[in-house]
Amino acid sequence: MRLSSLFTSKTPVSSAILAIAVFTLSATAQDRTTEQGEAQITDPNQECIGYSYAPMAALAGKFPAVWQPATIVSNDTDAQAKYQSIQSQIPNIQPKGTQPASLGGDFSGFTPTYPSSDPDCWWTYDQCTTPKLAGLPPDLTAVPEPDTLGYGFDDGPNCSHNAFYDYLVEKNQKATMFYIGSNVMNWPLEAQRALADGHEICVHTWSHRYMTSLTNDEVFAEFYYSMSTHVMKAIKMIVGVTPTCWRPPNGDVDDRVRAIAHALGLRTIIWTYDSNDWREGTADITAADIDANYETLITRQQNGTFATEGVIMLTHELNNFTMSEAMKFYDQLKATFKYIVPMGVAANQTQPYVETGYSLPSFDQYINNTTTVSGGASPTAGSAGATGSGTTSSGSATGSSSKGAAQKASFDGLGMLAAGATFVGVALKLLA
Ligand SMILES: [Zn+2]
Numbered sequence: 001m002r003l004s005s006l007f008t009s010k011t012p013v014s015s016a017i018l019a020i021a022v023f024t025l026s027a028t029a030q031d032r033t034t035e036q037g038e039a040q041i042t043d044p045n046q047e048c049i050g051y052s053y054a055p056m057a058a059l060a061g062k063f064p065a066v067w068q069p070a071t072i073v074s075n076d077t078d079a080q081a082k083y084q085s086i087q088s089q090i091p092n093i094q095p096k097g098t099q100p101a102s103l104g105g106d107f108s109g110f111t112p113t114y115p116s117s118d119p120d121c122w123w124t125y126d127q128c129t130t131p132k133l134a135g136l137p138p139d140l141t142a143v144p145e146p147d148t149l150g151y152g153f154d155d156g157p158n159c160s161h162n163a164f165y166d167y168l169v170e171k172n173q174k175a176t177m178f179y180i181g182s183n184v185m186n187w188p189l190e191a192q193r194a195l196a197d198g199h200e201i202c203v204h205t206w207s208h209r210y211m212t213s214l215t216n217d218e219v220f221a222e223f224y225y226s227m228s229t230h231v232m233k234a235i236k237m238i239v240g241v242t243p244t245c246w247r248p249p250n251g252d253v254d255d256r257v258r259a260i261a262h263a264l265g266l267r268t269i270i271w272t273y274d275s276n277d278w279r280e281g282t283a284d285i286t287a288a289d290i291d292a293n294y295e296t297l298i299t300r301q302q303n304g305t306f307a308t309e310g311v312i313m314l315t316h317e318l319n320n321f322t323m324s325e326a327m328k329f330y331d332q333l334k335a336t337f338k339y340i341v342p343m344g345v346a347a348n349q350t351q352p353y354v355e356t357g358y359s360l361p362s363f364d365q366y367i368n369n370t371t372t373v374s375g376g377a378s379p380t381a382g383s384a385g386a387t388g389s390g391t392t393s394s395g396s397a398t399g400s401s402s403k404g405a406a407q408k409a410s411f412d413g414l415g416m417l418a419a420g421a422t423f424v425g426v427a428l429k430l431l432a
Pocket of ligand 1 (some may be wrong): 249
């Protein structure tokens with residue numbers, strides 16, 4: 001509306017402004033080769049039109065198919081060597097359930113035989129977060145600082161996240177972004193933006209499957225190709241850093257999966273409170289229900305529930321609803337909680353990546369307004385080759401985050417299977 005009124009303006013000044021505005025819009029809209037250019041696109045539909053990022057070409061054939069359970073790529077001797085090197089750290093725990101149903105969380109045939117003592121510390125079974133296998137650190141489920149909200153978003157990078165990320169910049173608010181490797185492959189410039197904006201990046205696996213249902217080598221590959229301690233893999237290659245933290249899709253983790261994550265330098269992060277924002281539009285869940293979930297968290301903070309230990313809320317960068325909901329409630333959360341910080345900041349994990357060139361502020365620094373210590377994007381993908389990585393789909397998996405029993409996980413899994421099927425076509429198109 002504003003533009004059309006300018007078009008009808010007769011004043012030279014307005015015409016000049018219009019000319020500049022149109023030029024700027026068209027120039028930025030066409031710059032889809034850099035993080036900065038991509039970040040300036042404001043039309044969500046434009047943002048989600050696939051693009052070709054030249055450095056991705058060198059990655060052709062070096063990654064598993066996107067949105068399919070990862071396996072070690074043939075002839076990837078680095079991956080094979082790394083996998084062999086961690087064998088002694090993997091406990092003899094069998095994959096849970098039977099694929100392919102178990103990939104979507106259908107453990108119905110398995111749970112009746114699983115011991116009620118929960119020997120594997122299987123979160124999906126009993127929400128266990130303190131491993132029973134010696135040598136594994138407990139999952140991070142809450143933040144140590146009182147009255148503090150550990151702020152993070154799963155399932156990104158979402159292609160249309162610019163408005164949300166712009167909002168976070170405006171608020172000088174950093175968050176922890178749990179990125180899916182397949183989304184990073186499809187939206188590399190969006191992934192780079194998280195680092196440029198000073199957010200903390202953690203791994204959310206390659207294909208967003210129920211991790212306990214995967215075989216050892218699949219679990220390894222789901223991590224390895226989403227990050228790597230040694231070689232160029234998705235987040236490392238595209239964003240330039242190697243994460244040290246991860247969150248299991250749907251919370252589905254046991255000591256076998258934890259052990260493989262731990263061997264690769266990844267700490268497991270769960271959550272204390274589930275916004276269930278991803279459920280909006282499923283079954284009879286409405287936006288008002290999600291509003292109520294946010295409001296309940298606010299009420300609990302007001303009631304002193306988090307007076308001795310802060311809370312981690314599960315929220316998503318899954319779609320425009322989940323992101324708009326985060327913006328809708330940000331000011332209220334900010335007014336209610338004493339502090340809102342990324343997980344790494346809350347845990348005083350000032351070196352969030354393997355690379356030492358990037359630092360997060362300590363908790364004390366952050367709350368005294370030093371929200372960035374060092375950072376800024378320095379993508380290392382420049383030496384790569386040139387295949388189009390773009391797709392015309394957002395590639396967002398259905399983020400299921402049920403904090404419940406296997407029975408509920410099975411229900412959530414149906415959505416995941418559908419999402420997985422949706423992206424098979426994309427994967428074939430990309431990797432053919
Ligand atoms: Zn997820």
